[in-house]
Amino acid sequence: MSIDLGLVERAPAKPGGFAPVRKTMVRQAVILAGGRGTRLGELTREVPKPVIPVGGVPFLSYLIWNLARHGIREIVLSTGYLHEKLRDALGDGRELGVRLSYVREREPLGTGGGVRNCLGLLDETFLVLNGDSIFDINYLDLAAGAQGNPRIALRRVEDASRFGTVRHRSGRVVQFSEKGAGGPGAINGGIYLLTREVVRELPEGAVSLEQDVFPELAARGRLFCKEYSGFFLDIGVPEDLARAQTDVPAWRRKPALFLDRDVVVEDDSGHGFEDGDFAWRPGVCEAVKAANDAGWLVFAVSARPDMGGRDCPGPDSPHFEGIAASGLADAGAHFDAVYHYPREGRSPAPAMLAAFGRDWNVDMAASAMIGGSSSGVSEARRAGVGRWLLHDREPDDLRRLVLSIL
CATH class of the missing domain: 3.40.50.1000 (HAD superfamily/HAD-like)
Incomplete structure (x- = not known):
């Protein structure tokens, strides 16, 4: 699906212009923030899941802060459900030290479709992050040495039953397993390094990165990965959202x-x-x-x-x-x-x-x-x-x- 320019909102430039983004391999991130958050019930009736207050501030502000401190200050938000309220909560990003642009879906497009809907704004290489989880990794390490290959960040957990596991060998993804199998394993951490080339190959309409795109790339030997052990929390269910109220502010206070x-x-x-x-x-x-x-x-x-x-x-x-x-x-x-x-x-x-x-x-x-x-x-x-x-x-x-x- 080609991007509808009528739905693209670019943040205005700061007076005098933004300071130039440093010359890293990756300078831009897309945050997927269009889901309804149905598992949170009444909590998301009037508030988009990514900006539910956590520790007194919108959840996404933590994720944006973490990107900004790595020098990734050009951020595209792929939105859908309650788009206006999400935009009102975050504004143009100046107060967070970044420049935010918004691309709204007319209908649910899935994670892959959401990224493809942003194609007109994308750099040659960029990060993709889920807007309802924090995975504390060194973003620049994920990008270093990638040489244009897509990569996903993996997180090893003690119980992978809720997420499904990812088998990998010598830095390449070998297989994705469905949810349900208990025990420890490496899971998809919800952070991806992608290229415009990969996005251009996506079909128009609804498509899932996790179910449609990544398994195919893995089968062709084109999907790379790195495993990390940093702080990880997904606010998709009520008990984890409750835990986030204390755990996320504690994570934010770093040495x-x-x-x-x-x-x-x-x-x-x-x-x-x-x-x-x-x-x-x-x-x-x-x-x-x-x-x-x-x-x-x-x-x-x-x-x-x-x-x-x-x-x-x-x-x-x-x-x-x-x-x-x-x-x-x-x-x-x-x-x-x-x-x-x-x-x-x-x-x-x-x-x-x-x-x-x-x-x-x-x-x-x-x-x-x-x-x-x-x-x-x-x-x-x-x-x-x-x-x-x-x-x-x-x-x-x-x-x-x-x-x-x-």
Whole structure:
């Protein structure tokens, strides 16, 4: 089914334009948010399931926050049931740090049809996520090295009876099994890396990715996968929605890894972060990715202006894109933010670190700081950071330190 341009709503541009999305392999996500949520009964009579309040905010706001911190800020919402109320709940995405576009179905099209209905807005490569579940994975890791192949994220659970299992071998999906069989297994986590090529091949009308498309791709050896173990919750049934009221806000409060400027780049590189032309210290990409994979927030912090970050407690640096483009994204890694401290000296003040913690709802006691000087380590301790370590500049030290923390 070709897209009906009359039903496409693009968010207006911010005054002055949006900051450019960093150059990652994937910059866009489609969120499937058109279902009726019949298993939730009266709860979805007047409220679309994806924006039911969880912890006092629309459920989708958590999912959008998680995408935005990975640098995925162009989001297309495939809507249907109670479209206007969903749009009213989320708006154009500015308050969430993203740009939201909406594509509404005239009739239920299934997951595959919903994505195909968005074809006119899609990048060559993009993520697809279910709007009624959170699966905390490193999105950039799913995309890294995919080379244009579709991938799905799998989650291993103790009881797969509600979901059905996915058999895989050497990174390829071999078989999908129906719901009902109990016991542990890998399940479809509801996050997919797709391409426009795959979407163009879909037939018009109602089609299911899970039942029609993926089994066929798997049979042709074209469906790849990665298994993850992060936080997973589906709000599709009343008992899980009730559990989400406490579990999702608890998940949102994450520990953070603070990395001082001097442990990230070489002192004598002679370059700043503004043009992405600088020298990483050994092990930086691997260390940052390890923290990303573990679900931690990762901040680069400095009192030096060449970090390119904004003054605390400002938002992400406009030069954040340059950092990722210089190697992190290719490794499936990212900084959540880069901050510059407006003060003399080279170490962040405790009040500054504490402000970051409040701004990002960080679990400071569970967090860690790796500093390049004893003063930086001392000030992290005074800010309430639970662990503080001094980088000794050995080639593998940063990676080793991070692994000891996680």
